[in-house]
């Protein structure tokens with residue numbers, strides 16, 4: 001009788017342990033990814049301005065993405081905690097400015113934010129709830145002014161070409177951390193500055209040097225289109 005009790009208890013403990021291991025996703029750091037809207041819009045795919053109008057000519061947030069030191073990343077971690085706009089109603093004004101959707105057809109951003117929370121945000125639930133996740137991204141954007149940093153180094157969104165090295169150097173000087181630059185191509189096939197990645201620790205509050213960089217290639221000279 002006693003041994004049956006113990007065997008049931010042990011089974012129960014193992015099930016508990018497995019459920020904790022399966023549900024709690026771990027990750028090592030975040031990529032905080034900002035985007036130049038001019039480079040989203042001048043591709044052959046084009047873009048649509050949000051329903052609130054053309055965003056300001058500034059870098060905007062693409063996402064805050066949990067990542068692992070080996071380069072892999074978790075995604076879509078918790079279908080039981082889907083995006084809920086009522087949880088971030090106090091942030092949507094700031095998000096319309098700093099995290100605009102440029103996808104077509106025009107939207108108010110909810111579907112973009114929902115995609116980002118469901119795919120990436122749910123993988124950071126061990127640290128942040130929905131409100132904390134979006135608030136953390138907004139706070140990070142306020143900590144580095146990428147456009148100002150580039151302008152100070154003489155790098156302007158005027159369609160001219162700049163060396164990848166000079167862009168990296170400018171962001172490193174301005175933010176204190178080495179960025180990764182992602183390029184895409186405009187309609188004429190020129191390699192251009194599309195997104196800038198900075199790394200953030202698991203608290204989502206502090207920038208940190210990247211443990212690993214993404215893959216992909218820019219030309220050694222890239223354009224910085226206007227918006």
Ligand code: AMP
Nearest residue numbers: 035040062063100101102103112116119
């Ligand atoms: P992710 O799935 O988070 O890795 O992001 C890639 C997806 O985000 C692609 O489907 C992109 O087309 C989309 N995307 C990137 N930037 C924007 C933007 N500013 N507005 C809407 N969708 C975007």
Ligand code: AMP
Nearest residue numbers: 164168179180181182183213216217218
């Ligand atoms: P590669 O030309 O790929 O051999 O890279 C030369 C150096 O530039 C290495 O330190 C790379 O990590 C760095 N690098 C290459 N492409 C990028 C990029 N898109 N953003 C940031 N650093 C890069």
